[in-house]
Amino acid sequence: MADQSIIRITKEIGELQKxxxxxxxxxxxDRDVRSVKALIIGPHETPYEFGFFEFAVKFNKDYPRKxxxxxxxxxxxxxxxxxPNIYASGKVCLSILGTWRGERGEEWSAAQGLESILLSIQSLMSANPYENEPGFEDANESHDKKNQKEYIAKIRHETLRISVIQRLEEYLGLSGGCLPTASSAEQEEYGVEADDDIEIDDASVPWEPFKDLCKRRFLWYYDSYLESIAKAKEEVKxxxxxxxxxxxxxxxxxxGKFNYTELEKRIKRIKAALDAExxxxxxxxxxxKMKDATVAVNLTRQFEQxxxxxxxxxxxxxVELVNGNPFVWNLTYFGRPMTNLDGGMFRIKLNFSPRFPEEQPRIKFLTPVFHHRIAADGTPCYFPNSSRREDVKQHIEAIIEALEEEQPPYDPRTLVHPEAHKLYWGTPEQxxxxxxxxxxxxxxxxxxF
Known part of the structure; x- marks a missing residue:
């Protein structure tokens, strides 16, 4: 039974990762497949929007029977x-987990699995979570409507403060609101004086499997975070x-208390830290030492190929190396004929980490382009093949595919350029x-050019 349980868990994890x-x-x-970390990114148009919510999942030996x-x-x-269903203690109240009484047919069955659990938790992160509390499902009195609005407002604030800002500050080792070393242009943009005491704390941190993913997603959603802050500033003081x-x-x-002015400063500091990284x-x-490192040799070989x-x-x-550096590539992309990109020439910079492929490349369009899959700062939203993360060519192909895709399915999780996104998915005139x-x-x- 134990071996079958582990086989089932491993299969479910593999399917989710793909x-x-x-x-x-x-x-x-690897040493403990029964202890899983899971990350849920908050759904669009909810107070949890683009927040990073982590959960610890412990599988018992009777899984999937239990x-x-x-x-x-x-x-x-x-x-x-x-x-209402995710407590400060970490308890998650769901009938399929046996932590909440449910109707017949809502309890756990062996046909369910890790993905169904995570999707059930994600469904709790609704546009109006106030209604998740038993007895408040149909609360329509005037005081209830006021409470709903106030509950949504504070969840939105704490989603940004705790799940996004605190998480990224911990990942980057930012202490006391300090900024990393930044260029003069960044110092001006983020309000940093040239003689500020700026440092990154390199203290060791626990196992964080989602660190690189959250950093890259932060860059995707950076403008959405700022847009959310600007809107909230008009609603609360x-x-x-x-x-x-x-x-x-x-x-x-x-x-707690609202302080969007401080959140805005901190979120810009994170952006500066990621650019400095x-x-x-x-x-x-x-x-x-790095010139002879395996990753440098590997990147040089891939570049030549x-x-x-x-x-x-x-x-x-x-493609060309910048100053012969295998960690920095310049890709020149020519727009495909008979498309809206026809005649365009775009320079794209690929930056690689010394820990590649554990840390995925950071990509930026140096040539400005108004595109719903490219953020205002040039960060593209693209999907590399998860099983070929070490293959630079498939990253390049995925970037080009995102740029050229003519009839993409609507997916709010790709909202990286708010203005372009609204126009692209709006009316025919838009x-x-x-x-x-x-x-x-x-x-x-x-x-x-």
């Missing part, structure tokens, strides 16, 4: 209840205390405006 679902991620250490135990770990050290809900208790609540990757190559393959192919794209702006950026790309 899944195209952008809002779920799972990981485990459900695993699930504990929420994104709780601000047990001080924040993010949902800094220093305004959170309202206590009727179902919240002293040790199981979400208490990429610059450090490039400068690390100067070390004699890709450059040669472009020469032999019909497409005019090309789509025409989008196409005109894209064509203008294509024409300007030729001028910039």
């Amino acid at each position: 899944s195209s679902d952008l809002s779920l991620a799972v990981a485990f250490r 459900s695993p135990s699930v504990t929420g770990t994104t709780t601000n050290s047990g001080r924040c209840r993010f949902n 800094d220093g305004q205390p959170f309202a206590r809900m009727p179902f919240e208790g002293a040790s199981n609540s979400m208490d 990429v610059e450090k990757w490039a400068s690390d190559w100067a070390s004699p 890709i450059k040669e393959s472009f020469k032999r192919s019909d497409v005019p794209h090309s 789509r025409k405006i989008y196409n005109r702006q894209l064509r203008r950026s294509v024409q300007r790309s030729m001028e910039d």
Whole structure:
């Protein structure tokens, strides 16, 4: 039974890791497949939007006959209840987990699995979580509507503060709001003086399998975070205390005060830190030890192969190393004929970490392009093959595919450029405006060359 249980768990984890679902991620250490970490990214158009919520899943030896135990770990050290069904202690109340009484047919069965559990938890992260509390499902009195609005407001604030900002600050070793070393342009943009005491704390951290994923997703959703903050600033005042809900208790609540001005500063500091991190990757190559490292040799070999393959192919794209550095590539992309990109020439920089492929490359379009899959700062939203993370060519192919895709399915998890996204998925007239702006950026790309 134990062996069958492990086979089942391993199979479910493998299927999730290969899944195209952008809002779920799972990981485990080889020595303990029964202890799994799971990440759920908050759904679009909810107060949890693009937040990073982590859960610990423990499978017992009777799985799948019995459900695993699930504990929420994104709780601000047990001080924040993010949902009527997700307690500050980490308890997750779900009938399929046996932690809440459900109707007949809602209890656990062996036909269910890890994915169904995570999707059930994700469904709790709704547009109006106030209604998740038993007895408040149809609360329509005036005071209930006021409570709903106030509950949503504080969840949105704490999603940004705890699940996004605190998490990224811990990943980057930012202490006391300090910024990493930044360029003069970044210092001006983020309000940093040249003589500020700026440092990154390199203290060791526990096993964090989602660190690289969250960093890359933060860059995807950066403009959405800022847009959310700007909107919230119009609705609440800094220093305004959170309202206590009727179902919240002293040790199981979400208490605090709004301070979006501070959150905005911190989120910009994170962006500066991520930009500085990429610059450090490039400068690390100067070390004699790094020049002979396996990753440098591997990247050099892949560069030579890709450059040669472009020469032999019909497409005019090309790659070059920046100053001979195998950790920094420049890709020149030529727009495909008979598309909105026709005639465009775009420079794209690929930055590689000394820990590649554990840390995936950071990509940035140096040539501005108005595109729903490319953020305002040039960060593309693309999907590399998870089983070939070490293959640079498939990264390049995935970037080009995202750029050229003519009829993509609607997916709000790819919302990386708010303005372009709204136009692209809007009315026919809005789509025409989008196409005109894209064509203008294509024409300007030729001028910039």
